[in-house]
Amino acid sequence: MATIGDVARLAGVSRSTVSSVLTGRKFVAPATRERVEDAIGRLNFTVNSGARALATSRTMNIGLVFSFRQSMYVPSATTYVVALAEEARLHGYRLTLVTGSDSVSEIKRLLASKSVDGLVVMEVLEDDPRLPVLRDAAVPSVLIGMPEDSDGVDAVDLDYLAAGRLVMDQVHQARHRRVAFVTWPTYLHEMGATYAHRFRTGAEEGARELNLDLSTFLCDVDQTSILERVTGIIRDPSYEALVFHNDAVAPVLSTMLVREHREDLQVLGLCPPELAREHWLPFDTIDTQPEESARTAVKLLMRRLNGTGTETGEPDGIDGRDGADCHERVLLTPRLTTRSPWFGLENRDAGSSD
Amino acid sequence: MATIGDVARLAGVSRSTVSSVLTGRKFVAPATRERVEDAIGRLNFTVNSGARALATSRTMNIGLVFSFRQSMYVPSATTYVVALAEEARLHGYRLTLVTGSDSVSEIKRLLASKSVDGLVVMEVLEDDPRLPVLRDAAVPSVLIGMPEDSDGVDAVDLDYLAAGRLVMDQVHQARHRRVAFVTWPTYLHEMGATYAHRFRTGAEEGARELNLDLSTFLCDVDQTSILERVTGIIRDPSYEALVFHNDAVAPVLSTMLVREHREDLQVLGLCPPELAREHWLPFDTIDTQPEESARTAVKLLMRRLNGTGTETGEPDGIDGRDGADCHERVLLTPRLTTRSPWFGLENRDAGSSD
DNA sequence: CTGAAAGCGCTTACAG
DNA sequence: CTGAAAGCGCTTACAG
Numbered sequence: 001m002a003t004i005g006d007v008a009r010l011a012g013v014s015r016s017t018v019s020s021v022l023t024g025r026k027f028v029a030p031a032t033r034e035r036v037e038d039a040i041g042r043l044n045f046t047v048n049s050g051a052r053a054l055a056t057s058r059t060m061n062i063g064l065v066f067s068f069r070q071s072m073y074v075p076s077a078t079t080y081v082v083a084l085a086e087e088a089r090l091h092g093y094r095l096t097l098v099t100g101s102d103s104v105s106e107i108k109r110l111l112a113s114k115s116v117d118g119l120v121v122m123e124v125l126e127d128d129p130r131l132p133v134l135r136d137a138a139v140p141s142v143l144i145g146m147p148e149d150s151d152g153v154d155a156v157d158l159d160y161l162a163a164g165r166l167v168m169d170q171v172h173q174a175r176h177r178r179v180a181f182v183t184w185p186t187y188l189h190e191m192g193a194t195y196a197h198r199f200r201t202g203a204e205e206g207a208r209e210l211n212l213d214l215s216t217f218l219c220d221v222d223q224t225s226i227l228e229r230v231t232g233i234i235r236d237p238s239y240e241a242l243v244f245h246n247d248a249v250a251p252v253l254s255t256m257l258v259r260e261h262r263e264d265l266q267v268l269g270l271c272p273p274e275l276a277r278e279h280w281l282p283f284d285t286i287d288t289q290p291e292e293s294a295r296t297a298v299k300l301l302m303r304r305l306n307g308t309g310t311e312t313g314e315p316d317g318i319d320g321r322d323g324a325d326c327h328e329r330v331l332l333t334p335r336l337t338t339r340s341p342w343f344g345l346e347n348r349d350a351g352s353s354d
Numbered sequence: 355m356a357t358i359g360d361v362a363r364l365a366g367v368s369r370s371t372v373s374s375v376l377t378g379r380k381f382v383a384p385a386t387r388e389r390v391e392d393a394i395g396r397l398n399f400t401v402n403s404g405a406r407a408l409a410t411s412r413t414m415n416i417g418l419v420f421s422f423r424q425s426m427y428v429p430s431a432t433t434y435v436v437a438l439a440e441e442a443r444l445h446g447y448r449l450t451l452v453t454g455s456d457s458v459s460e461i462k463r464l465l466a467s468k469s470v471d472g473l474v475v476m477e478v479l480e481d482d483p484r485l486p487v488l489r490d491a492a493v494p495s496v497l498i499g500m501p502e503d504s505d506g507v508d509a510v511d512l513d514y515l516a517a518g519r520l521v522m523d524q525v526h527q528a529r530h531r532r533v534a535f536v537t538w539p540t541y542l543h544e545m546g547a548t549y550a551h552r553f554r555t556g557a558e559e560g561a562r563e564l565n566l567d568l569s570t571f572l573c574d575v576d577q578t579s580i581l582e583r584v585t586g587i588i589r590d591p592s593y594e595a596l597v598f599h600n601d602a603v604a605p606v607l608s609t610m611l612v613r614e615h616r617e618d619l620q621v622l623g624l625c626p627p628e629l630a631r632e633h634w635l636p637f638d639t640i641d642t643q644p645e646e647s648a649r650t651a652v653k654l655l656m657r658r659l660n661g662t663g664t665e666t667g668e669p670d671g672i673d674g675r676d677g678a679d680c681h682e683r684v685l686l687t688p689r690l691t692t693r694s695p696w697f698g699l700e701n702r703d704a705g706s707s708d
Numbered sequence: 709c710t711g712a713a714a715g716c717g718c719t720t721a722c723a724g
Numbered sequence: 725c726t727g728a729a730a731g732c733g734c735t736t737a738c739a740g
Binding site for chain 2: 725728729
Binding site for chain 4: 005015019020022023025026051053054055056
């Protein structure tokens with residue numbers, strides 16, 4: 001494999017000149033530059049990333065931490081991962097995966113070995129044990145998730161609080177009062193998964209304000225639990241609305257509603273776009289906006305890495321109140337997707353309101 | 355951040371001695387080693403991965419190439435990615451993501467910049483444009499997929515051919531004759547996605563041999579197409595069995611079968627475990643075995659990287675016929691998971707047969 | 709505008 | 725058994 005020395009020799013210049021055209025940090029006479037670029041092309045030369053990393057202390061790698069706990073709705077993670085990878089690539093960065101249950105020590109190792117220039121952390125918890133590590137790190141981090149205290153790092157997420165209120169608003173507008181709320185399992189709430197408790201808080205606050213009669217059910221994600229719980233609710237005619245924030249609910253719901261003849265039940269859910277896309281969801285949902293979250297996360301990171309702003313301009317939806325040491329908290333506005341007729345063969349998405 | 359020099363100073367030895375205990379490639383007197391290890395602990399030292407990569411030409415990084423075409427059933431990809439990452443970590447490697455549509459040039463760049471020690475390639479096609487690049491690469495690759503010609507690289511996949519035959523066998527055993535086969539969209543077949551055409555070939559050959567009356571439908575993965583196609587089949591009473599190899603089919607099927615009162619229809623599908631886990635699948639399926647595929651893929655790669663065999667012994671299910679230059683083709687045996695009563699509240703998995 | 713030299717943090721023959 | 729030296733492939737002051 002060609003090195004910078006080979007290029008220099010072929011172009012008849014010094015290695016530093018080659019380096020200058022490579023980095024673009026120094027002016028090189030057009031004629032020289034031309035010769036160098038030509039040589040690069042001929043030799044099919046690419047900078048050795050390890051060597052460059054050693055010389056610059058920039059790896060052009062960003063670490064993606066997701067420690068898939070057993071419970072997580074694994075499928076939807078792909079959307080985040082792909083969007084993160086693509087956005088990172090747009091900025092010249094690559095993604096390195098950090099999985100494994102003991103992510104704290106994994107992160108420490110990653111940081112100590114100087115393998116990444118920054119971190120994106122998914123599945124954030126309140127009092128996340130990884131937060132102190134991230135704060136002390138020499139490189140910037142961004143959370144996808146919104147703990148109360150995100151000092152020292154940037155954070156982005158759907159505004160789950162607002163989403164909870166939005167859903168209750170819809171129930172209220174439909175003049176329904178008694179509503180069942182199926183949310184994530186107990187342990188997810190106890191762990192403090194930020195999306196779980198933020199949506200729940202929003203929903204419960206909204207219900208209280210609108211004087212709705214809300215029953216909250218924390219439900220496991222296995223088939224048995226879901227079916228049992230959903231059946232119980234559907235068979236109780238006093239429920240006028242069913243709100244879910246638990247991805248395992250969606251797939252079985254349409255079947256159950258048909259079987260139990262509860263097409264009258266107002267159903268509203270928070271769900272990942274791929275769930276809505278792949279399944280037959282004849283009810284309204286709020287998109288979790290994984291792609292927007294992912295792209296914003298990377299943009300926030302780039303901002304820290306490249307000083308202020310990126311080559312592609314200001315990240316969308318990030319307001320400019322960034323003091324030198326002030327970290328961002330970006331909340332994405334929830335949007336309701338309304339879906340038309342129950343059990344029709346079409347399943348068109350209508351406009352959005354928020 | 356501490357360097358090897360700091361450690362050497364603190365331990366009162368030379369840098370090469372520290373390096374020796376780090377790599378473990380040279381004997382170091384126990385007392386010295388102790389001092390060095392102590393110093394490492396105190397300084398919280400970790401080898402700088404860029405520097406090590408430069409010195410050894412080993413990055414301890416493996417590249418994961420998946421160029422998510424629009425069509426792919428994205429959710430199931432996570433299972434592969436996580437399993438690959440975990441298995442890689444077991445061997446001390448990390449995963450670097452290579453996404454993007456133009457994966458050929460991305461791969462070339464990755465290889466030229468010496469960023470990875472090996473590659474895992476998903477979504478492999480017959481005549482995959484990436485294959486020539488992989489063959490010429492200085493580092494080994496393994497495919498998850500099974501093109502006719504996989505010379506120069508290792509390959510692993512579920513035995514989709516056998517799976518196709520197994521399914522037809524089941525239909526035959528149920529004494530059914532007329533069977534509808536819903537498979538992936540036309541363009542996936544035209545692209546030559548190996549799983550698509552291998553299963554199809556197996557199914558069609560099996561049907562011919564068993565004298566079944568098979569109608570094959572290539573079907574898009576959007577809701578509308580799926581519903582239309584599935585409804586058409588279900589409403590045709592002449593069909594006795596429905597075989598699907600198209601992930602978009604599963605989610606809607608149970609609802610449709612109830613609505614159309616076709617609980618008599620024999621349904622068999624090939625599907626990812628998470629699909630079976632998350633949905634209400636009251637019919638028999640063949641697991642695509644993503645985790646087994648992923649782990650085997652990494653093991654094959656490790657074998658190339660570390661000479662013959664890994665520290666953890668021979669990879670499971672890999673027979674030992676590896677001549678020095680002979681590349682492996684590992685086919686995982688398909689297993690049928692039978693599921694009990696139609697539309698009961700339970701959904702227990704019964705034993706497997708193959 | 710270009711080049712010689714030092715240095716990034718490690719490993720690895722090679723002496724001793 | 726340990727250490728001094730060279731080298732991996734780049735970048736970056738610093739001279740010229």
